[in-house]
Amino acid sequence: MGFYVHPNCQAASFAxxxxxxxxxxxxxxxxxxxxxxxxxxxxxxxGLACVGMWKVCFYQPYSLHSRPIACHRYTYSDTYLPLDIRIGQHLLLAASLLALLGKVLTIMGLRRVYAGELQKDTTCNLFFASGVLSIIGGIFILIAVMWNYHAVISEEGIRFPPSLHIPFRPDWQEIGSSVPVAFLAAFLLLLSGLLTISFQLAPDNQVYPEVSQE
Structure with a gap:
């Protein structure tokens, strides 16, 4: 017998x-x-340089709470960017698009459920596809996070243009506050995908026990 999840669980998964x-x-x-x-x-x-996936900002003095002196946004023509940042950009973009498409499919599935259009194959396929997309998106973000973590642990450098006045490698580097945000996004997408995939419609021919009246 299939495992039944109340449609409200799918609303929570959508959230x-x-x-x-x-x-x-x-x-x-x-x-x-x-x-x-x-x-x-x-x-x-x-000073401090904050290296992101789409821009780098320079701070002076050593305080992340001060205003950046300058921020440089990357372009696709910036050949100095390392492979992990280039691939991370595409992974994060793909994850956002997949999560957005998953949202659309979930809305379509919820519309069928609450409207009473319980076509089992079609509705379950919508939820299943939405869950798979969310899981893939979460995995993409995790890959970007782990690759960034490896780059920091390995103390890898970046050959920024001379105009930015940023050396190839700092004295030391650490994980920034953007990583926990990305990890949380991956966790939520993975959890949403698992909840969505677990959805199945109740069987059409349910058997209810008879209650004897004396």
Whole structure:
């Protein structure tokens, strides 16, 4: 017998998918994926550099709460970007698009359920496809997070243009605050996908026990 989940669970899954999609969009725009501490270089290179997936910002003095001196947005013509950032950009974009498409499919499935159009194959396929898309999107974000983590742990450098006055490699670097946001987005998308896939319509010929009246 198939496992039945109340349609309200799918509404909760839709809410989780929406939150995951929002966090995935937010983490893309943040610059604090890697925090670079630059001390040994001469001014104006001394300070903090926040390396993101789509931009790099330079702070001075060493405070993330101060206003950045300058932010440089990457373009597709920037050949100096390492492979992990280039692939991370595409993974995050794909994850956001997949989560958005999953939202649309979930809405279509919920519309059928609440409207009483219980066509089992069609409705379950909609929820199943939505769940798969959400799970793939969550995996894409996790790959970008883990690759960024490996780059920080390995102390990999980036050959920024001389005009940015950022050295190839900082004195030390650490994980930025954007990573927990991305990890939360991945978790929400994965959880939403698993809940959505678990949905199946109740059997048409349910058997109810007879209650004897004396």
């Amino acid at each position: 989780l998918n929406t939150l995951g999609w929002m966090f995935s969009m937010v983490c893309m725009g943040l610059a604090k994926w890697r925090i670079w501490y630059i001390e040994s270089s001469a001014a104006p290179s001394r």
